[in-house]
Amino acid sequence: xxxxxxxxxxxxxxxxxxxxxxxxxxxxxxxxxxxxxxxxxxxxxxxxxxxxxxxxxxxxxxxxxxxxxxxxxxxxxxxxxxxxxxxxxxxxxxxxxxxxxxxxxxxxxxxxxxxxxxxxxxxxxxxxxxxxxxxxxxxxxxxxxxxxxxxxxxxxxxxxxxxxxxxxxxxxxxxxxxxxxxxxxxxxxxxxxxxxxxxxxxxxxxxxxxxxxxxxxxxxxxxxxxxxxxxxxxxxxxxxxxxxxxxxxxxxxxxxxxxxxxxxxxxxxxxxxxxxxxxxxxxxxxxxxxxxxxxxxxxxxxxx
Amino acid sequence: xxxxxxxxxxxxxxxxxxxxxxxxxxxxxxxxxxxxxxxxxxxxxxxxxxxxxxxxxxxxxxxxxxxxxxxxxxxxxxxxxxxxxxxxxxxxxxxxxxxxxxxxxxxxxxxxxxxxxxxxxxxxxxxxxxxxxxxxxxxxxxxxxxxxxxxxxxxxxxxxxxxxxxxxxxxxxxxxxxxxxxxxxxxxxxxxxxxxxxxxxxxxxxxxxxxxxxxxxxxxxxxxxxxxxxxxxxxxxxxxxxxxxxxxxxxxxxxxxxxx
Numbered sequence: 001x002x003x004x005x006x007x008x009x010x011x012x013x014x015x016x017x018x019x020x021x022x023x024x025x026x027x028x029x030x031x032x033x034x035x036x037x038x039x040x041x042x043x044x045x046x047x048x049x050x051x052x053x054x055x056x057x058x059x060x061x062x063x064x065x066x067x068x069x070x071x072x073x074x075x076x077x078x079x080x081x082x083x084x085x086x087x088x089x090x091x092x093x094x095x096x097x098x099x100x101x102x103x104x105x106x107x108x109x110x111x112x113x114x115x116x117x118x119x120x121x122x123x124x125x126x127x128x129x130x131x132x133x134x135x136x137x138x139x140x141x142x143x144x145x146x147x148x149x150x151x152x153x154x155x156x157x158x159x160x161x162x163x164x165x166x167x168x169x170x171x172x173x174x175x176x177x178x179x180x181x182x183x184x185x186x187x188x189x190x191x192x193x194x195x196x197x198x199x200x201x202x203x204x205x206x207x208x209x210x211x212x213x214x215x216x217x218x219x220x221x222x223x224x225x226x227x228x229x230x231x232x233x234x235x236x237x238x239x240x241x242x243x244x245x246x247x248x249x250x251x252x253x254x255x256x257x258x259x260x261x262x263x264x265x266x267x268x269x270x271x272x273x274x275x276x277x278x279x280x281x282x283x284x285x286x287x288x289x290x291x292x293x294x295x296x297x298x299x300x301x302x303x304x
Numbered sequence: 305x306x307x308x309x310x311x312x313x314x315x316x317x318x319x320x321x322x323x324x325x326x327x328x329x330x331x332x333x334x335x336x337x338x339x340x341x342x343x344x345x346x347x348x349x350x351x352x353x354x355x356x357x358x359x360x361x362x363x364x365x366x367x368x369x370x371x372x373x374x375x376x377x378x379x380x381x382x383x384x385x386x387x388x389x390x391x392x393x394x395x396x397x398x399x400x401x402x403x404x405x406x407x408x409x410x411x412x413x414x415x416x417x418x419x420x421x422x423x424x425x426x427x428x429x430x431x432x433x434x435x436x437x438x439x440x441x442x443x444x445x446x447x448x449x450x451x452x453x454x455x456x457x458x459x460x461x462x463x464x465x466x467x468x469x470x471x472x473x474x475x476x477x478x479x480x481x482x483x484x485x486x487x488x489x490x491x492x493x494x495x496x497x498x499x500x501x502x503x504x505x506x507x508x509x510x511x512x513x514x515x516x517x518x519x520x521x522x523x524x525x526x527x528x529x530x531x532x533x534x535x536x537x538x539x540x541x542x543x544x545x546x547x548x549x550x551x552x553x554x555x556x557x558x559x560x561x562x563x564x
């Protein structure tokens with residue numbers, strides 16, 4: 001369980017995180033979303049004790065991270081890129097980390113095996129591709145078999161196989177009852193991996209929700225096309241739906257499902273040429289939520 | 305395994321699992337080899353001298369080569385022990401698994417210090433004792449063995465001090481280039497500048513630069529004026545201060561500052 005309470009972090013005059021509060025519960029993959037510069041990495045760094053908060057608290061299982069004696073068995077973290085000396089062999093890199101927490105060589109070999117790096121354990125990290133580095137970072141996070149995992153942009157640089165591997169890994173870790181917080185600035189990827197979402201922008205909480213709730217909140221009803229649109233609109237309104245005419249002649253209906261609309265039209269003999277549920281893509285929902293919250297934004301159709 | 309021994313063994317593995325350690329420590333070995341070649345050359349020259357010319361003949365103290373080169377190599381080694389972590393992002397992983405920052409520095413310092421001390425003693429010791437054996441009784445202008453051993457120990461300590469100074473500066477500056485420049489300034493330009501200060505500051509300053517402290521500690525100096533004004537215990541304290549003061553500053557900063 002991760003609790004962020006009223007967390008503020010300023011660097012000089014710029015505020016990276018602004019009175020942010022949210023909770024990450026065990027048993028789910030929680031997506032931590034926000035545009036670049038929203039404060040995701042800062043929040044994670046403060047949570048891990050790397051940066052001191054200006055005010056507020058960030059707790060892991062009710063404790064400040066720095067107070068945990070052998071933190072690897074409580075929290076596994078992947079911060080952007082593996083953070084390993086390029087001249088060091090992969091197995092030595094992991095051993096350096098493991099030794100600080102009294103973790104033995106056998107466990108190091110085990111995690112290398114589980115992330116698929118056993119064959120290159122004696123390679124120097126500098127020879128690794130970006131994807132292999134990410135795997136090494138995940139291996140480091142898993143070393144202590146922790147109950148909480150913090151993964152900052154874990155799919156960066158991964159090929160489709162790697163992306164799927166992370167998805168399946170994080171879901172299975174959550175299914176084992178662990179707390180998994182996964183940051184990303186891509187909604188499309190979160191949609192498939194996460195159950196819960198924490199969305200931030202400019203250091204502030206925008207939404208703390210579930211994927212299902214967000215989809216529902218941004219559902220945009222059913223689109224119906226009919227050559228007798230006005231007549232159908234009247235029928236739908238009488239049946240309790242809200243109807244809005246779209247510029248292209250279709251009807252956007254909310255409050256009635258596609259089945260109910262089809263049945264109603266059939267009962268009154270009104271022909272229907274098209275009927276389609278307009279599930280908002282979460283990508284659009286996310287864009288809408290975070291509009292204006294990006295640190296650096298391109299001006300659309302900008303000046304040349 | 306306790307937290308302290310775990311931290312120390314991790315730091316030891318860090319030191320011995322990267323190439324840069326071996327590359328940096330090769331420099332003193334080359335200096336030792338060079339010093340021994342010079343000693344051999346001196347004996348060849350001696351053996352070909354006419355007996356009448358021999359009384360005025362002196363050889364160079366080859367410590368003048370091995371000690372400074374071992375010192376600067378150790379300084380670079382100390383700097384890299386921490387700045388390589390900043391440069392590669394390893395520092396974030398290191399502190400995530402070991403959030404007690406004081407412990408990290410407390411584990412790194414003895415590892416860096418002991419490696420440098422052992423290496424310093426081996427390099428300087430090989431050069432001076434093997435050199436002594438090569439020269440034999442040919443030239444009289446060497447200290448007696450007991451005094452040379454004290455000089456050797458003090459030089460080994462100076463090598464360690466440079467490594468710890470480098471480590472502390474690396475923590476404070478977080479930049480490999482910046483820290484190496486400062487170490488290098490303390491190593492050579494500072495003693496040179498000190499010599500050219502107006503009296504009495506030239507003597508005062510040359511007495512406290514690291515370059516001259518081993519000689520002051522051992523009390524050995526080539527015929528002529530003594531290298532400095534300090535007594536052996538005071539000189540030893542000044543040498544220690546070159547490591548302790550920067551390390552204390554590094555500890556104070558490292559335990560408080562955000563890790564970028």
